[in-house]
Amino acid sequence: YAYPQLSKVFYDTLSHSIVVPLSVILVPYFNPVLPPYLHYASLGTTLAKEILRSITKAFETKIMQCVPSAVTIFSNASRMELLIHSGGLQIAYHTLLSLSGPIKGMNRLLGLSLTPPQIFFLISAQQLCAESDYIGIDVNSTDFDEILAWLISQGGSASDVFQCHSTTKLSYQKNCDIW
Numbered sequence: 001y002a003y004p005q006l007s008k009v010f011y012d013t014l015s016h017s018i019v020v021p022l023s024v025i026l027v028p029y030f031n032p033v034l035p036p037y038l039h040y041a042s043l044g045t046t047l048a049k050e051i052l053r054s055i056t057k058a059f060e061t062k063i064m065q066c067v068p069s070a071v072t073i074f075s076n077a078s079r080m081e082l083l084i085h086s087g088g089l090q091i092a093y094h095t096l097l098s099l100s101g102p103i104k105g106m107n108r109l110l111g112l113s114l115t116p117p118q119i120f121f122l123i124s125a126q127q128l129c130a131e132s133d134y135i136g137i138d139v140n141s142t143d144f145d146e147i148l149a150w151l152i153s154q155g156g157s158a159s160d161v162f163q164c165h166s167t168t169k170l171s172y173q174k175n176c177d178i179w
Helices: 036-053 055-065 068-073 076-100 115-136 144-152 157-161
Strands: 011-012 017-021
Touching: 011 036, 017 036, 036 076, 036 115, 076 115, 076 144, 076 157, 115 144, 115 157
Parallel strands: none
Antiparallel strands: 011 017
16 A cells, blocks of 8 residues: 555545545544544545545636635635635535435534534534644634635535524625535
8 A cells, every 4th residue: 555654635646546545534533433524524525625626727717706805815826725625615514414314313422512514614614724723824813714714604504504694704605616
């Protein structure tokens, strides 16, 4: 096996394939005992992002139209990454809904008053914050807050899931549909 030590899904440009190391689909990263929305939020979003990354040329013209003004402080590569993350989040969430059945039947995490879809979006946001912090982006800046709110609202589902009023930051502001 070519990538035994890795625990990160990635797109391999040489073989034009998405590499999913065995370590990613084993405990502790993937635990079949946990509810599916946890896996779709983390591994599902990551896989969807890599699928989109493999076909990014189709999205280059949408970068300037879709990404919020706060992102002008980032490079074009970062803008593409945000667009890919937005699409991956949408794909993973809608795949969860179509393959797992009704959300109401999903097991909830003990001690949390959040619904499974709310947890899905929070885990996805947490994953983006961790990745961004790792590469040196200031996740405590107001620009990053705006970017995070934009990403979460793109699918439109997060606004519904959190029952956001139209005046809140996470209100439905969908302006980009890339999946």
